[in-house]
Amino acid sequence: xxxxxxxxxxxxxxxxxxxxxxYIPNLRNYKSLLVVEGLISNEESSYRIKxxxxxxxxxxxxxxxxxADVFITDGDGIRxxxxxxxxxxxxxxxxxxxxxxxxxxxxxxxTSDGKKYRSEECTMLPVAGIDKLxxxxxxxxxxxxxxxxxxxxxxxxxxxxxxxxxxxRWTFEEVWKTIMPGYQKYTYTKIDDxxxxxxxxxxxxxxxxxxNRSGDIITNSYTSGEGIFIPDQEIQFISPxxxxxxxQEYSILVKQYSISNNEYDFWRNLxxxxxxxxxxxxxxxxxxxxxxxxxxxxxxxxxxYFEVSAVSQKRIFxxxxxxxxxxLPHYKTDxxxxxxxPLDYPPPRPTWDGLYHMFMDIDRYTFVGPIVVDGTILEGSxxxxxxxxxxxxxxxxxxxxYVGFTTKPDFWFDSK
Numbered sequence: 001x002x003x004x005x006x007x008x009x010x011x012x013x014x015x016x017x018x019x020x021x022x023y024i025p026n027l028r029n030y031k032s033l034l035v036v037e038g039l040i041s042n043e044e045s046s047y048r049i050k051x052x053x054x055x056x057x058x059x060x061x062x063x064x065x066x067x068a069d070v071f072i073t074d075g076d077g078i079r080x081x082x083x084x085x086x087x088x089x090x091x092x093x094x095x096x097x098x099x100x101x102x103x104x105x106x107x108x109x110x111t112s113d114g115k116k117y118r119s120e121e122c123t124m125l126p127v128a129g130i131d132k133l134x135x136x137x138x139x140x141x142x143x144x145x146x147x148x149x150x151x152x153x154x155x156x157x158x159x160x161x162x163x164x165x166x167x168x169r170w171t172f173e174e175v176w177k178t179i180m181p182g183y184q185k186y187t188y189t190k191i192d193d194x195x196x197x198x199x200x201x202x203x204x205x206x207x208x209x210x211x212n213r214s215g216d217i218i219t220n221s222y223t224s225g226e227g228i229f230i231p232d233q234e235i236q237f238i239s240p241x242x243x244x245x246x247x248q249e250y251s252i253l254v255k256q257y258s259i260s261n262n263e264y265d266f267w268r269n270l271x272x273x274x275x276x277x278x279x280x281x282x283x284x285x286x287x288x289x290x291x292x293x294x295x296x297x298x299x300x301x302x303x304x305y306f307e308v309s310a311v312s313q314k315r316i317f318x319x320x321x322x323x324x325x326x327x328l329p330h331y332k333t334d335x336x337x338x339x340x341x342p343l344d345y346p347p348p349r350p351t352w353d354g355l356y357h358m359f360m361d362i363d364r365y366t367f368v369g370p371i372v373v374d375g376t377i378l379e380g381s382x383x384x385x386x387x388x389x390x391x392x393x394x395x396x397x398x399x400x401x402y403v404g405f406t407t408k409p410d411f412w413f414d415s416k
Contacts (some may be wrong), residue, residue, distance in 0.1 A: 032063065034117065036109070036292050036304035040072065041257070041311045042101055042124065046094040049082060049107065054303065064088030067112040072097075075104035075121070099308065101126050107292065107306040120291040122308035127258035128166070130314040132157040137326045140237045150329055151239040152246065155232050156254055156314070167264035169257045169309070170218040172235055175211050175409055176250040180400055181335040182393030186369040190353045191381060198370060198378045208400035209409065210244075217271040219264060241329050249415055250318045257309035265289055266305050319415045335397035339371060339389040352384050359392045366395045 038049035051065035070082040070090040080097045082090035099105070107119040138153035156170065183206035186198040220233055235254055240246050259267075266289040294300040338359075342349040350358060359365045371389035376382060395402045 033300075034065070034109075034111070034292075034302050034304075035062075036107075036117075036290075036302065036306060038107065038304075039257075039307040039309065040092070040099045040105060040124075041309050042099045043311055044094060044098055047092045047097070047099075049090045049109075049306075051088055051090065051109065062088075065111065069110040071108055073106045073108065074100075099124050099310070101310050105308050109292075115297075116295040117292055117302060118295050119293075119306040122260070122291065122306060124308045124310055125166075125258040125260070127168075127256060127310040127312050128159045129312045130156055130254065130256055131159045133252075133254055133314040133316050135316075135318060137328065138237065140239070142239075149239040149241065151237055152318075152323070152326075152328065153234055154236040154238070154252055154254075155234050156256065157232060158256065165261075166222045167259045167261055168220050168222070169259050169264075169267060170214075170233070170235055170254060171257070172214045172252055172254045173211065174213075174236065174245070174250065174252040175209055175412075176245045177248045177412075178208050178210060178244045178404075179248060180206050180208050180398055181333040182337050182368055182397035183400075184366060184368055184393075184398050186367075186378065188356055188367055188370070188390075190356075193351075194384055195381050196352065196384060196387075197381050200379060205400070205406075208404045208406065209412075210404035217267050219259075219267045219271070221264060240331050242331075244331050244333070246318070246320060246323060246328070247331050248320055251315060251412070253313060253315040255311050255313045257307070257311050259307070259309055262289060262291065263305055263307060266291075315411070317413050317415070321415075333397070335393060337368060338365075338392045340392070341387070341389050352387055352390070355390055359390075364394050364396075365392045366398045367391075368393050368398060 032053040032055070035052045035054060036049065037052075038047070040047045049070050051068055051070070052062040053065060055062055064087065066084070066086055066088055068084070068090070070084070072080045072082070072092070074080075080092060082092055084090055101124050104121045104123050106121050109117040111117070133154070133156050135152050135154050137150070139148055139150050141148050154172075158168070184201050186200055189197045189199075191197055214236075218233075218235060236252065238245050238250075269289060290302050290304060291306055292302045292304060294302065340355060340359075342352060342355055345355075356367060360367060368391040370378065370382075370387055371391060372378065372382065373386045373388060376386040400406045
């Protein structure tokens with residue numbers, strides 16, 4: 001989706017690059033173009049090629065290409081057919097295909113309308129290892145008002161390298177453990193007009209994991225003879241006041257790819273379009289670079305890039321206690337617990353059961369638990385005369401499934 005939108009921005013830049021006064025581009029002759037996203041590496045995994053088409057309206061969703069034949073041919077002429085998932089994704093079998101450093105690969109696409117597309121032959125280049133993945137306190141200017149945020153910089157230092165100029169791209173996946181600020185503590189059941197039952201929610205339900213994958217384009221290059229080639233490359237910046245990433249425990253997996261000079265230019269130009277903030281007059285238009293072409297029509301524009309890259313990776317874990325010496329600002333949740341009783345409403349007042357269903361029937365709220373008079377035992381039947389308030393929260397603040405996932409990842413390392 002991100003690449004499709006950036007590509008559409010490319011088209012708008014080209015259409016309006018010669019103008020000096022803002023106008024709405026005339027897209028009456030708009031043609032839907034094939035967009036290709038795909039990467040194969042030397043990792044032991046299933047690789048995916050995503051096929052779609054540019055869309056006319058910015059708010060519209062992409063049109064996926066679900067009826068193509070896709071295959072990859074290596075330098076020895078061995079063909080690997082990709083399985084059509086029916087969702088615009090075409091996948092390799094992880095047990096029968098894996099990229100090899102030094103090997104050459106070509107992507108071919110046959111669409112249902114008889115068109116044939118082929119990528120340039122791409123060599124899988126070796127990639128340097130990651131010497132160090134680390135963090136430090138830093139500042140970043142962000143926002144429309146140029147506000148300065150203090151936070152945590154995640155940086156990578158790659159291994160020394162000698163030889164020819166090299167080009168690199170990074171992606172990351174971050175996962176963090178947090179506590180739901182308004183997590184549900186009890187369930188409620190009406191017994192009769194004077195009695196209800198509360199049951200405690202099993203412990204651990206308050207723990208939640210969240211995941212995010214990199215969306216920004218991160219690239220850099222190395223000129224031979226300059227020593228350590230990627231000193232202190234920033235991968236991610238976390239502002240503690242804007243995110244709950246650092247409240248409990250945080251992990252980030254960084255992948256470093258080797259790319260060609262042409263692919264490096266492709267990602268740099270794509271990033272420039274995104275950095276323009278959607279204003280097609282903010283900068284000059286850029287040449288659309290792709291390594292995929294229509295075999296029978298060289299004039300047809302194809303968007304996207306077939307990536308062939310070796311990869312090295314590294315993961316770190318960071319706990320909240322480890323960050324205490326940095327004196328970072330703290331995250332403050334915007335979640336609010338709502339405590340209500342029938343007495344808070346004018347006559348005719350709702351019953352306790354009516355109050356419960358009043359909130360539960362609103363999709364965004366859920367029951368957290370009761371407030372009762374001192375000494376009331378909650379586990380079991382409770383007389384409504386002992387109720388003081390019912391506490392509610394939004395589901396996004398109470399239920400992990402709305403914002404993350406409840407199963408601890410296999411790779412997770414608990415610090416406690």
